[in-house]
Amino acid sequence: MSKEVLSVKNLNMHYETLSGDVHAVKDVSFSVKEGESFGLVGESGCGKTSVAMSLLQLQADNAKISSGSIQLDGVELVGMNESELRKVRWDGISIVFQGAMNAWNPVVKVGEQIREAIREHYPEKSKAENTEKIESLFKMVGLDATVIDRFPHELSGGMKQRAIIALALSCDPKVVIADEPTTALDVVIQDQILKEIKKVQELLGLSLIYISHDIAVIAEMTNRMAVMYAGRIVESGPTADIFANPRHSYTKALLESTPSVVGDRVKLNSLDGEPPSLIDEISGCSFAPRCPNKTTTCKPELDMKLVEVGPEHYVDICSKESH
């Protein structure tokens, strides 16, 4: 049993806006072990990016973590002040952003931007050491060393994305968050990048949190995963287990909506309706309005809790019944 590197317990986060508080993350708990790859899946707006940003506390000014705990290697991150957090960022947890196009400062060379990150956390290292490090990182992700002196706009999309991965690894973090890193790329490059990420993870023994709305990618990349809906985790557990044995109606619907390459062409099942607004406080099952397996017992007043239905396989159900 490898130890837990990141553990999130009952995290609650909301955004304060003019129209009210938007509860983006509701009572989220999960953990990531050393060397494993954890996936976070859900549709747009379900809160997965908010979770990722909360880990590094990078959200906008109007975001507040109201309760919960985030522990990295036993160190509590919630409640840390800005200067303490800055030390953890990148050194402890780093992030590969969606859309590498804009993640780079257009007027600074690529190499310099990576150097900056290293310098922030290891100011004593010499220029030569840093150059060596960057070169080896680039080799690992499949980039030529000449990229160091290039400007971001001189690189293609795939190159930029690989460079972002190199950037994320530059301070040898314990956890790397990959937030939809391949969404903006074509499938061929996507495949390459995914293989790179896997290779790098195995090489360095990193823990990876992979966020995506593409369930197929999650299936390929992760050991354990969680499904999010309307800010809550509705199901979590080993990836293989969830795919073989989905328990929550939303998970089932998600799996069914992916077309299969083999077999007959069938009409895709999609759900009616839309995810609920996160401003209102929802009690009871938030999925109930759209659930195709609704029964008369799914009333809004019921409490929800996570129940273990298999080895480490949890499902968010109402206390009355499970479907």
Add this chain to the structure above:
Amino acid sequence: MNENIEQDLQKQLRKEAIRRNWNLFKQSKLGMIGLYIVIFFLFLALLQPFLFITGIWNKGVYDPVVGYEAIKDTLLVVECPKEYPTEKYESMKDCPGEGEINVKRLYLAPGVEVGDYYEAFIQPAPPSSRHLLGTDSLGRDVFSQIMEGSQVAFVLGLLSATLGVGISTILGTIAAFFGGRVDAYLMRQSDLILMLPSLPLLFIISAFAELKVWHLAVVLGVLGGLGGSVITIKSQALQVKVKPFVDSARITGGSRWRIMFSHVLPNVAPLALLFMVFSVTGAIASESVLSFLGLLNIDMSWGIMIYLSQTDGFIFSGLEFWWLILPAGLAVTLLAGGFYLVGRGLDDVFNPRLRKR
């Protein structure tokens, strides 16, 4: 029938958009401060004709240019000693004191002796109940002058700004859109205008042409419109030009002119609006400087007020004749600044990236 529905829908959408923008504008503290200032001065500008028309104000007395009120004061005639301090006076500055006049100044009034009472015209007169801001050296009501100046400022500012921005927006968009030789020509043209030093140029123009408010507005507008602002608008239009919707408009067969007017211009319009508001600031400031230098042929404006106070020698009088300089100077600063702040508020509305939440 479909057309009518479409038009109604468009009207509704537009109303919605305006209401939304107004709410956004209200959030900007600076924008609202600016708006209050502008409304205040607008009120002043409209107040004056109202007071005249309704007869509350007698035109003979309160007209800013030809009004006259003879303010008399009874003063005691004294003689200022050659040496100080004395019982009554500490230094030369204290003599004559309040309500007194030095006999040496009365060489035009023979027969007046020390100890007599003398009725003197006091021009300029300090603020009183009849004249809220006093009168200037020709007996004209200062408050009325401020209101007149407000009218001038609005007319001048808005006219020249609209003209200038109209010209530069059209030219800038054309330059961005047609590129090539048209662009090069327009850039050189604005270079030509840029090269001319503005103040001397205005001196020259005023030497051979009478510059009244309208003329000045046109001159400022044209000069401003053809100058550097074309370049700025052009760069903005260039950014719009490379957006995908322009390409799709072109593919669907729109002619270049039509694309320019229906698609590109509306997107450049917010920036142009911003420019316009800032141009008003510049126009008001320019007029006051030019009037101060005596270049203009305007009857009355804030700049003229300061000009008069300078030629009459009051400008260095410190705080003694403050009502001759301060109201006019403050008015220029406030209104010009007010328009600028409105521009800032509009900035918040049109640039969503700059908004807080």
Add this chain to the structure above:
Amino acid sequence: MGEYIIKRTLQMTVVFFLFLVFSYLLFNAIPGNAFSNLLLNPDLPPDAYQKVLELYGLDKPLFERLQLYIVNFFKGDFGYSYKSFPKTPIELIAERLPRTLMLFAIVNIVSFYTGFFIGKILAWRRGSQSETWITLTSVFSYTVFYPWFALMMLWVFGYKLGWLPIGKFLYPEKWYDAPFDSDIVFSSMIKFTIVVSLIQFAAYLATRGIESLSSRRNLRFASLIAIFIGSYFYWNNGAALIKKPYAADIAYHMILPVMVVTIVAFAGTALLTRTTMMEVLKEDYILTARAKGISQKRIRDRHAARTALLPVVTSFIFTIVTIIDGSVLTEQIFSWPGMGQLLLQSVLEEDIPVAMACFSFVGVFALVAHLLADISYSYLDPRIRIKSQG
């Protein structure tokens, strides 16, 4: 790039030609001429006026005069000043230019730095109380009635408090037995300023390659100290020592104009910086920088401000273009006899050769500055650089 410059220069020449013609016609549109006040003299012999006109060629028809002027201009002959005969316009300009350059170079640098610095802070403190107050102060100092404000400051500091001199650029009494003319002192001051700026700039470039940030900062600070010490030695030895009191006198006279103009002018740069920084702050790469764990202050200074520099530098270059135009008013108020005053005077007196020469100077200046601005912009933004080379 080279091809672009050549094409541009050709266009500029055409524009300049048009400019000359236009200006000349403009000057002649003013009623009267440089000598019309001779007619006010009742003792003037009857044909003297006519003779004077003939002497200066002012009796010829306009078109002929225009042709003569243009031809002579491109031959390099700018004529003689009508009012200060036999001085040529070039002499007059050479005399006045250093004074304007010195004053306004300092003014522009100081207000640019102040404006940029305040703009940076303004953008960072968005939404707070201080932002509102600072902005209001900036806006109202920008729109304050400049002649009045300048005169007020002169009155307060010069007359009432007596701390600073009232106008002019030197105390004539101190210069009675000066071995130098003022322009010599000016040119050595200008040279000194240029050298110091170049050294600072070179030091900045040289330390760019150094890895450790703290040693980078220390080295730059050290170079600043070195400049101070170097200046001290420079001014206290040899030829410079003799010039020192005169240079100091001039510098003393510059304090008030620099102060006044900076207060009025910094807001423009500050507000522009603020707007650009705001746009930049919403960019994704700022988020990346935060994620990397970099402090807010450093993000502001090294990432946001760096990109915000682009339009600010462009506007700075445009401000340089209007140095002489802007100096007209200031030089009048502070009695600083520089180019601006020369320009205005020659226009008012209808001293056409001098006026034309001044206008031409400003014109060329504007054209070249515009070209430089375009080039430097493409240099500062590497995205444009590649495109123009491609």
